[in-house]
Amino acid sequence: MYELAVEQHFDAAHFLRGYKGKCEALHGHRFQVVVKIKSAALDDIGIVYDFSDLKGHLKDILARFDHTCLNEVPPFDRINPSSENIAATVYGELEPRLREAPVSVSSVEVWESPEAHVSYIPD
Numbered sequence: 001m002y003e004l005a006v007e008q009h010f011d012a013a014h015f016l017r018g019y020k021g022k023c024e025a026l027h028g029h030r031f032q033v034v035v036k037i038k039s040a041a042l043d044d045i046g047i048v049y050d051f052s053d054l055k056g057h058l059k060d061i062l063a064r065f066d067h068t069c070l071n072e073v074p075p076f077d078r079i080n081p082s083s084e085n086i087a088a089t090v091y092g093e094l095e096p097r098l099r100e101a102p103v104s105v106s107s108v109e110v111w112e113s114p115e116a117h118v119s120y121i122p123d
Helices: 051-063 083-098
Strands: 002-014 027-039 104-113 116-120
Touching: 002 051, 027 051, 027 083, 051 083, 083 104, 083 116
Parallel strands: none
Antiparallel strands: 002 027, 027 104, 104 116
């Protein structure tokens, strides 16, 4: 099995509705997002998937979150913009873009600080 990873970041503010603590107040992060895809085989030129194409997909997905208050951007105007929900949202938008490729998303990581991250791993 081969696993390929790319990462991008975006800067945004957010607050967590219903949270009791510091994160209930508006604050910001430089969110680092790592996407990993996997495949059991290489293509005819010996690669899993083009790094540039995967970076492009991730950049497109994250562009609408960059320099925003996430609580005002769908779907986070309805659900909390937690790192967990960000990771699941990125997966949900990336997976259809890769359906025709012989790869699958193995995980999406969202780092909200150098010491704290979450991974979304599809079943």
